[in-house]
Amino acid sequence: TQLLEQSPQFLSIQEGENLTVYCNSSSVFSSLQWYRQEPGEGPVLLVTVVTGGEVKKLKRLTFQFGDARKDSSLHITAAQPGDTGLYLCAGVKAAGNKLTFGGGTRVLVKP
């Protein structure tokens, strides 16, 4: 059982559609990060959220940290084929140095 559960595991949509990826846990995290990973490469950090209820926007991507700091979501507006990849959430517990990763959501945006 993963400490961080991501859903859905796989998402296939058409270019221009919106999508939301969820990251849930029963544990509280001091911070939560979102990464995107493309085939044959390592993950690349997209954003870090640290405050309960925090919302961050990165162009067409909106990230939200739950009020209780147990969950997060990533919303992509008007998805493009370049958004295709594996999206990973990762959390850090208080006073910790280690990242705990979710299982990932594979997103495919078809032109």
Next chain:
Amino acid sequence: GAGVSQSPSNKVTEKGKDVELRCDPISGHTALYWYRQRLGQGLEFLIYFQGNSAPDKSGLPSDRFSAERTGESVSTLTIQRTQQEDSAVYLCASSLGPGWTYEQYFGPGTRLTVT
């Protein structure tokens, strides 16, 4: 500047053999992490080095796994007597300092296949 590099990019080995995977972190990065990523899954933490402190080995799955780091430079991850369940991509990351406040930069990984 150069990013994190890993070698080899691919390794196929027979069950029971030992393998060594190498990671060259970004120059000046004091923290170095190793992760394992099984096919289609998230990353599992293996080990963490920070400067000259004792490494955090809490993620190593068995005593067949070990890692070393020379100062703040190259690190090697060694898997002895490989098993088929060791097949995965092994990722290395480095950061300027310890903890989540410092962004981790990942290498492209080494894909290990145990036959």
